Every structure is written in structure tokens, then in C-alpha cells.
Amino acid sequence: AQSVAQPEDQVNVAEGNPLTVKCTYSVSGNPYLFWYVQYPNRGLQFLLKYITGDNLVKGSYGFEAEFNKSQTSFHLKKPSALVSDSALYFCAVRDMTNYGGSQGNLIFGKGTKLSVKP
Amino acid sequence: KAGVTQTPRYLIKTRGQQVTLSCSPISGHRSVSWYQQTPGQGLQFLFEYFSETQRNKGNFPGRFSGRQFSNSRSEMNVSTLELGDSALYLCASRTLPSREETQYFGPGTRLLVL
Numbered sequence: 001a002q003s004v005a006q007p008e009d010q011v012n013v014a015e016g017n018p019l020t021v022k023c024t025y026s027v028s029g030n031p032y033l034f035w036y037v038q039y040p041n042r043g044l045q046f047l048l049k050y051i052t053g054d055n056l057v058k059g060s061y062g063f064e065a066e067f068n069k070s071q072t073s074f075h076l077k078k079p080s081a082l083v084s085d086s087a088l089y090f091c092a093v094r095d096m097t098n099y100g101g102s103q104g105n106l107i108f109g110k111g112t113k114l115s116v117k118p
Numbered sequence: 119k120a121g122v123t124q125t126p127r128y129l130i131k132t133r134g135q136q137v138t139l140s141c142s143p144i145s146g147h148r149s150v151s152w153y154q155q156t157p158g159q160g161l162q163f164l165f166e167y168f169s170e171t172q173r174n175k176g177n178f179p180g181r182f183s184g185r186q187f188s189n190s191r192s193e194m195n196v197s198t199l200e201l202g203d204s205a206l207y208l209c210a211s212r213t214l215p216s217r218e219e220t221q222y223f224g225p226g227t228r229l230l231v232l
Contacts (some may be wrong), residue, residue, distance in 0.1 A: 009166050032218065036223070041228075042225055042226075043208055043223040046222070094217050104174070104215075111161075116201060
């Protein structure tokens with residue numbers, strides 16, 4: 001079965017320090033990977049995605065993610081964290097199992113709460 | 119462009135009632151998906167519609183249903199509400215139901231079942 005795991009429930013970072021939010025995946029075939037962020041009482045905001053090509057993907061608000069096929073990981077990174085980055089982050093993979101890969105819903109991880117302290 | 123809009127934003131119902139939630143996708147987006155978010159189960163896929171047809175369905179009971187209109191707007195209905203249906207219901211749209219296409223989410227409808 002296809003799945004995605006976020007091993008950390010919470011990540012604490014000091015403002016100005018680099019941050020990493022971890023994500024590992026399990027899929028058959030090539031993965032289609034996404035990161036979303038959720039602020040309190042809001043929906044999900046798209047940050048970035050990996051479809052193919054360069055392993056380093058750049059996204060919104062200074063975030064980037066590194067795709068590592070050998071480690072089946074897609075960690076989210078930012079060089080310098082801001083207090084306003086504090087939110088819930090979700091990694092997701094496109095489900096390719098049931099509909100011939102041409103459609104597919106998103107399978108989400110449990111989410112990682114990022115807390116950035118001043 | 120305006121984002122995905124969902125109405126109502128908040129809803130309180132009692133057990134046994136039914137509820138209808140509405141979603142208007144981003145202009146030009148023809149695919150609409152619905153997800154349920156709860157603290158215990160996280161984000162779970164309900165169903166996806168494209169061209170007024172359900173293309174994909176998650177593992178939810180038949181009490182959960184949906185439809186899509188010719189203007190791509192979508193509604194989901196939950197009948198015979200249970201306490202466990204309390205959740206944030208998120209709608210997402212994309213241009214086509216293609217693996218590369220990004221899904222953009224609305225703010226959600228928070229449903230509380232008493």
C-alpha cells in the first residue's frame with residue numbers, strides 16, 4: 001500500500017535558524033509528492049511539489065524540499081525560520097494504485113507541528 | 119483569481135440530521151475533491167468529481183455522498199449524522215484529474231455534531 005510518514009509530531013526551531021520537516025514515502029513506481037501548510041482555522045496552502053526533474057524543489061515563502069529516491073524521503077527545508085512559519089505541515093503523495101495512475105487522490109501524513117520561537 | 123470557496127464555514131447539527139456542504143472551485147478548475155480532517159484520523163479522502171461524474175471514492179460509508187454541477191461547483195451531503203462526523207471538511211480543486219496537477223484547498227467547513 002502507498003503511504004507517507006512524518007516521523008516527528010513537533011519540530012521546535014529558533015527564529016533565524018534553518019528548519020527541516022521530515023517526510024518519507026512508500027509508493028510503487030515514481031512518486032508525486034506535495035507539501036502543504038495549515039494555519040489555525042484555515043485550509044491547506046500549497047507549498048511545493050515534486051513531479052520529476054531536479055531533486056531540489058523550490059516553493060513558496062522561501063521553502064524548498066529535497067527529493068531523495070534512495071532514502072525515499074522528501075524533507076521540507078528553509079534556511080532561516082520565521083516566527084510566522086509556525087503552523088502544521090503536511091506531506092502528501094499521489095495515490096496511484098486504484099485508477100491507472102491518471103487521477104489519484106492525495107494520501108497525507110499525520111502532520112508536523114512547527115514551532116518557531118523568537 | 120479567487121480561491122476555492124466553501125459555504126458555510128461553520129455548522130452545528132444534531133445526531134440523525136443531514137447536512138449539505140458547498141464548494142466553488144477556482145475558475146477554470148473542473149475537478150473537485152473532498153477530504154475529511156479529524157484529530158484522530160487526520161486527512162482522509164472522501165471523493166473526487168470531474169465533469170459531473172464521481173471519478174474516485176474513499177473508504178467512507180454510503181451516508182456520505184456528493185455531486186457536481188455543470189459549472190463545476192460541488193456539494194457533499196452527509197445523512198443520518200453521527201457524533202464521529204464532527205470534522206473539518208475540506209474541498210480542493212484542480213484543473214484536471216491528472217497526477218501532475220496541484221490541488222488547491224478551500225478554508226473548509228467545520229461541522230460539529232451534537
